[in-house]
Amino acid sequence: MPIEMSAYKCTNCGQLHHPAHFVCVKCGGREFEPIPLDEEATLVTYTRVYNLPEGYMKPFISFGIARFNNGLCIAGQLETEHPAAGMKLRATVGTVKEGIGQDYLGLIFHAID
Amino acid sequence: MREVGIVGVGHTKFGKSGVPFGHLLSLAAVEALDDAGIIPGEGHGVDQVIVASMGAGMINRQHGVASALVDSLNLRPAMAETVENGPASGASAVKLAFMAIASGMADVALVVGGEMMRVVSGWEATDFVATMLHPEAEYNYGLTLPALAGMFTRLCMEKYGIAETDLARVAVKNHANAMHNPVAHIQLVPDLAAITTDEDALIINPYVAEPLHVYDVCPVSDGSAALVLCALDIAARFKHKPIKIAGIGQATDTHAVAERAVPTDLLAVRLAAAKAYAMAGLQPEDVDVAELHDAFAILEIVEAEEVGFFPRGQGHLAVRSGATEIGGKIPINTSGGLKAKGHPLGATGVSQLVELTRQLRGEAGGRQVVGAKTGLAVNFGGFGNNVVATILTKGEE
Numbered sequence A: 001m002p003i004e005m006s007a008y009k010c011t012n013c014g015q016l017h018h019p020a021h022f023v024c025v026k027c028g029g030r031e032f033e034p035i036p037l038d039e040e041a042t043l044v045t046y047t048r049v050y051n052l053p054e055g056y057m058k059p060f061i062s063f064g065i066a067r068f069n070n071g072l073c074i075a076g077q078l079e080t081e082h083p084a085a086g087m088k089l090r091a092t093v094g095t096v097k098e099g100i101g102q103d104y105l106g107l108i109f110h111a112i113d
Numbered sequence B: 001m002r003e004v005g006i007v008g009v010g011h012t013k014f015g016k017s018g019v020p021f022g023h024l025l026s027l028a029a030v031e032a033l034d035d036a037g038i039i040p041g042e043g044h045g046v047d048q049v050i051v052a053s054m055g056a057g058m059i060n061r062q063h064g065v066a067s068a069l070v071d072s073l074n075l076r077p078a079m080a081e082t083v084e085n086g087p088a089s090g091a092s093a094v095k096l097a098f099m100a101i102a103s104g105m106a107d108v109a110l111v112v113g114g115e116m117m118r119v120v121s122g123w124e125a126t127d128f129v130a131t132m133l134h135p136e137a138e139y140n141y142g143l144t145l146p147a148l149a150g151m152f153t154r155l156c157m158e159k160y161g162i163a164e165t166d167l168a169r170v171a172v173k174n175h176a177n178a179m180h181n182p183v184a185h186i187q188l189v190p191d192l193a194a195i196t197t198d199e200d201a202l203i204i205n206p207y208v209a210e211p212l213h214v215y216d217v218c219p220v221s222d223g224s225a226a227l228v229l230c231a232l233d234i235a236a237r238f239k240h241k242p243i244k245i246a247g248i249g250q251a252t253d254t255h256a257v258a259e260r261a262v263p264t265d266l267l268a269v270r271l272a273a274a275k276a277y278a279m280a281g282l283q284p285e286d287v288d289v290a291e292l293h294d295a296f297a298i299l300e301i302v303e304a305e306e307v308g309f310f311p312r313g314q315g316h317l318a319v320r321s322g323a324t325e326i327g328g329k330i331p332i333n334t335s336g337g338l339k340a341k342g343h344p345l346g347a348t349g350v351s352q353l354v355e356l357t358r359q360l361r362g363e364a365g366g367r368q369v370v371g372a373k374t375g376l377a378v379n380f381g382g383f384g385n386n387v388v389a390t391i392l393t394k395g396e397e
């Protein structure tokens, strides 16, 4: 099932990008169409960070880089107690940072039970 | 293109400064001017001043810093610019001064790198540094430089069999070197077992961003460093025999780290070093001493591989064997590196070249690499998305 986070597909050559680029990394094209990301991804690497920057009222946050089935590798927050490289993840979209007057949405990865 | 050399060096003690930012920059600047024998005022001969700082505007709320410095030092009407290129600002400023002289537009240039970060809290400093990450794909998630370094470290450990103890060995080596460097921020040598295998190691050396511990990460420092550059064809004006800037290379990489094709590579380091070697007509084997940007211990190991000192995946074995210690095959971070000397962002690239100049002049005291003739510095911006490599050589005796 697709989630509301996008890859950006070059309308000229089909190359996928995330984050959005202004110029296609493959053909130089400048037009892209958003393609919803799959729900499933695989964990490539991860960390748990204890010294958080301004604006986070938590003792730690875990982060991971995950590979989607379309080949894109994307960083996100990781909500699983026992991360391991190669584990299957379910990608969701949620609030990754609370801002003044605006919350920031991003990818949050969960372990698939 | 005219050849360019270094004829003056200056360096404040890194740590907590306690003086205003402009004053901090001036301290290193006047030391470098004195070292070169330049007397400010009429006829000073300094054509160009470049200041490197990443956070002057954001942390210190000061812009136009180079213009202010020129006036403070009585070097009017020299040309002046402030350069921001993240943690690679220092080496970028040296590159631009080199270009100004090589082109013939200037004969003499003063480069000053400086940062005053300890005026804000640790979490504000971490947040400020993280503003160079990709805004949507990284920064908004709460990702920081230590977070990216932690994920990079885990990949390298899994791929090459690097142990947490190997990272700690880098820290212990660099702290030991810093004991001989009076301008280093931290003057203590941790015990390897106490920070790795002892029962209470995790209390002394807790995780910052797993698998990185406190001792795998550089401190937050204030400080400044300065160089006087001149065209070699006019170098006889100065007190010191010039140390030649033989090669400079720079390269960029993807902004979002997750987009890199081989996530354990530091491609911009490899490309920047290759360009610097080509310009200098030298090989990795020719380098006698190196300052590599060890903001995180893993970076010293992987950079040493990417610049050609060791094959990929063997940098940690070189650390175990002592090859990167003073007296080893290729001494790395004789100054103490970012880990122990400190990392005032804009100052770091300049500070690395101050250290190499002192090494090539034979002025490095207890940390001297005997007979050093060629030095390499790697100044690493972002998480490796903008890297400058610089090669210095000592002229013929």
Ligand SMILES: [Zn+2]
Residues within 6 Å of the ligand: A010, A011, A012, A013, A014, A015, A024, A025, A026, A027, A028, A029
């Ligand atoms: Zn395309």
